[in-house]
Amino acid sequence: MTAQTLSEKLPTTPPTAPRASDRWWHRLLDRRFLPVAGTVATLILLLVGGQLRYSTDDRSFISMRLFSNLFIDNSYLLVLAIGMTFVIISGGIDLSVGGVVALVGLVIAKLLENGAPLPFVLVVGVLVGTTMGALIGVMVQYFRIQPFIASLAGLFLARGLANLLGKTAIAIKDEGFASLASWKLKFGERPDIWYINLSMIIAFVVLLIAVYLLHYTRFGRTVYGLGSGDGGQAAGLMGLKPGATKMWVYVISGTCAGIGGLLFAFYTKSGYNLSGVGMELDAIASVVIGGAVLTGGAGFVLGTFAGVSVYGLILVICNREGLEIWWNRILIGAILLGFVLLQRVLVARRR
Amino acid sequence: MSQTSASAPVVEMRGITIEFPGVRALDGVDLTLRPGEVHALMGENGAGKSTMIKALTGVYQIDAGTIRVDGAEHRFHGTAQAQVAGISTVYQEVNLCANLSVAENVMLGHEVRVGPFINWPATRRKAREHLALLNLDIDPSSQLGSHSIAVQQLCSIARAMVVQAKVLILDEPTSSLDKAEVAELFTVIRSLRDQGVAILFVSHFLEQVYEISDRMTILRNGKFVGEHLTRELPRLELISQMLGRAGDELAAIEAGAQRVAREDDESRTPLMTALGLGRNGSIEPVDLELFAGEIVGFAGLLGSGRTELARLLYGADKSDSGTLSYAGEPIRSAAPLASLKSGVAYSTEDRKKEGIIADLTVRENIALAIQANRGAWRRIPAKELDEVVARYMTALNVQPPNPNMLIRNLSGGNQQKVLLARWLATSPKLMILDEPTRGIDIGAKAEIQRLVVELAAQGLSVVFISSELEEVLRLSHRLVVLRDRQKIDELANGPEVTSSTVLEIIAASTTEHEEGAA
Structure with missing residues (x-):
């Protein structure tokens, strides 16, 4: 112990010269990056496996088409998971997002049915999520309620409100909305045609903003500080603002749920009180598969991106294999378990 | 100077x-x-x-x-x-975020920016410069938690210096550092002082x-x-x-704690006997006998296996070799609750983490062990509890004498006294005290030492663990010397035994072990 710390302190090299431990492969084995490295490895494994099994002479499994479909089908989940990443890194949890997706869908459907102008409806839809997040944030930060309970209350409230708005699926017939939902850019030649639609663009913009917020601002570092295991005390002593940050984290997650609800409405072109049941759990699973630690303090936005990709790819592969829908769940469950075990091992090594 | x-x-x-x-x-x-x-x-x-x-x-x-x-x-x-x-502060416990990188911890709040973005490479470079001023050459992008406490402490000083603290x-700052690390820290302190801080x-x-x-x-x-x-x-x-207090009065307290006298009686039967008790990776098999009315001191450096042995005796950890018997009965699988019920109490090394429950009152903290002893569902009459609490608070001179205060508002020494009260209230026969005087002031320390001697005089068997060798020597009747997770010697204490005797034993059998000689 002593010898090691002393040698650490000995100025063996000029301070500015790069050292062995600065190299990227050393960092890869760092505890913080190892789970994400695991996610990327899983992703590559799935891609290579799929390539070997499903590629034919004239058609490669790995193609722009695959990725395009992946994010057309999962853009709403990506946005939800990005919001969840903030909450989980701060050491909290947000169980309300599935309910918020249903509520937002119904709010949009109802408003459009009653002839409200489209831009207004879109903004209100997202703000419903923001409000919900702010509510949970206030409960967590100012009334010191456990995030689990506060967001569970949020989930029940959102579902309850959704049921008040309508108990059957309401199809959205507004023309403007339909044209936004089906707008897409076409790329490539047959048979490899692929698209970029509005949902994808929105999801990627959210992704970029999230990377900026979490990795390039003091706010982002405070989110990590909140998850360091002391409830943000150290962050506070360092002159950061853990209290306000904790609140904002839930506002961000709520806003993402609002946007996710909007994207889900684009995807299904309807509002339905029973949509999004369990979707919060899918989001949490994607975040954890993406390398964030459930106790907080570690994780990356791009890790979550990889996590959602893994989630989506498993769906694709199950489809290709003609497996029943429940196989998705089993596989996701197994992978999730693997990642949680990996986290345990890393935490145990720290002790 | x-x-x-x-x-x-x-x-x-x-x-x-x-x-x-x-x-x-x-x-x-x-x-x-x-x-x-x-x-x-x-x-x-x-x-x-x-x-x-x-x-x-x-x-x-x-x-x-x-x-x-x-x-x-x-x-x-x-x-x-x-x-x-x-004004910058380096707190007792390192108050940085262990999950963030060294650079982030040092520079947060003063990051180098490009427009609205944090420029991480430049921030890391600046962190490295600040660390270099303290003679610390570590990778700024490594996780803070992966470094020793000493290095973390230096990082928090580096952080203080980033703000150009006056x-x-x-x-x-030195409570968890070893000797070499303290010297290192003092070098840094002196150089900062010479810069006018x-x-x-x-x-x-x-x-x-x-x-x-x-x-x-x-x-x-x-x-x-x-x-x-x-x-x-x-x-x-x-x-x-x-x-x-006047100086001579103080000397009297110290002297009072020095009564080291015990009648040697060959016919005594041990209260607790360990034969080849060990745990893989924690401590090598140990033979040990503990007698009523005797204080046994565990002497050894930090990490020598003192705490590990204590935990095995109490059953806080499971042994994987050897046998343990208590009052003549073999203990098949030791567990804290069973130990407690049979009259063994263990006051842990880490007061904050494993001892007190900060958000409960003094009274409730004392009541905990009695409650555990009686079974969680049996109510303790309030009157009886008040009596017990009052008795021990007076006996141990807990300050302030208010049983309804939250224990976290008490000073370290008084928290320790409350912990002692907690275990004494269960009327133990064997008491294992792991670092009971760490981080508390001289007055409280002398009181606790005197108390330990008194308890032994009343027939309690005491295991006393402390990193202050002098203290162990002053109190113990018998010394168990540990090194590298092994018991290496056992000797009766007496006037001829001094700290250098013990250090020689620790240093003796191996030559390459440098710490022992220090």
Whole structure:
């Protein structure tokens, strides 16, 4: 112990010269990056496996088409998971997002049915999520309620409100909305045609903003500080603002749920009180598969991106294999378990 | 060696008064810090040192008095304001985020920016420069938690220096450092002092205070006692000022604890016997006998297996070899609750984490072990509990004598007394005390030592563990010497046994073991 710390302190090299431990492969084995490295490895494994099994002479499994479909089908989940990443890194949890997706869908459907102008409806839809997040944030930060309970209350409230708005699926017939939902850019030649639609663009913009917020601002570092295991005390002593940050984290997650609800409405072109049941759990699973630690303090936005990709790819592969829908769940469950075990091992090594 | 003379004070605190509900924590205290000087803040636990620091760093609001920094009066509302005024603090427990990188911890709040973005490469480079000033060459992008406490502590000093602190407060910075690391820290402190930083140093280790400080301010019971140049204040005088007792009275307490006498009786039967008791990776098999009325000291360096052995005896860890018997009965699988019921109590090393429950009152903390002993569902009559609590609080002189106070508001020494009360209330036959005097002041320490001797005189068997060898030697009837997770010797204590005897034993059998010789 002593010898090691002393040698650490000995100025063996000029301070500015790069050292062995600065190299990227050393960092890869760092505890913080190892789970994400695991996610990327899983992703590559799935891609290579799929390539070997499903590629034919004239058609490669790995193609722009695959990725395009992946994010057309999962853009709403990506946005939800990005919001969840903030909450989980701060050491909290947000169980309300599935309910918020249903509520937002119904709010949009109802408003459009009653002839409200489209831009207004879109903004209100997202703000419903923001409000919900702010509510949970206030409960967590100012009334010191456990995030689990506060967001569970949020989930029940959102579902309850959704049921008040309508108990059957309401199809959205507004023309403007339909044209936004089906707008897409076409790329490539047959048979490899692929698209970029509005949902994808929105999801990627959210992704970029999230990377900026979490990795390039003091706010982002405070989110990590909140998850360091002391409830943000150290962050506070360092002159950061853990209290306000904790609140904002839930506002961000709520806003993402609002946007996710909007994207889900684009995807299904309807509002339905029973949509999004369990979707919060899918989001949490994607975040954890993406390398964030459930106790907080570690994780990356791009890790979550990889996590959602893994989630989506498993769906694709199950489809290709003609497996029943429940196989998705089993596989996701197994992978999730693997990642949680990996986290345990890393935490145990720290002790 | 330093400019103790004319330089204008950088911090002047005058008549600082802070009241908590029911307690006046500080009562008109003065403190003056001068640039280029190491100033020690001395006092027993509960004297108000921490409160004073928190007043200066803006954690607590002052009720009366003035704080001047560089001549200008300040009222701090929060640590951020104090930091802006140039006051930085390195707390007792490293208060950084272990999950963030070294660079982030050092630079956060002062990152290098490009527009709205943090420029991480430049931030890391700057962090490396600041670390290099402290002779610390570590990878700024490595995780803070992966470094030793000593390095983390230096990182938090580096952080303080990033803000160009004029005043650096070090609150018990050495409590978890080994000797070499302390020397390293002192080098850094001296170089900062020579750069003109005013340093406020708080430590329980008198040796260190005398080694590093130029001047000291002494507090007692929240009041200002005096300010002295360190070199003009003899130790005994300092201690008597801290305790408010005459020096000879203090010597009497120490002497009172020195009664080391035991009749050797060959026919005694041991209370607890361990034969080849061991646990893989934790401690090599050990033979040990513990007798009633005897204090057995575990001597050894940090990490020698003292705590590990204690945990095995109590059943906090499961042994994987050997046997343990208690009062003639073999114990098949030791477990804390069973041990407790049969009269074994274990006061843990880490008071904060494994001892007190901070959010409960003193009364509830004492009640815990009795409750566990009786079964969780059996109600303890309030009256009986009050009696027990009152009895032990008086016997152990817990200050303040209010059973309904939250234990986290007590000083370290008094928390320790409450813990002792908790275990004594279960009327144990064997008591394992792991570092019972760590981080508490001399007065409380002497009281606890005296108590241990008294308990043994009443027929209790005591296992006493402390990293202060002198203390172990003073109290124990018998010594068990441990090194490298092995019991290497056992000897009867006596006047001829000194700390160098024990150190020689530790150093003897291996030559390459350098720490033992130190």
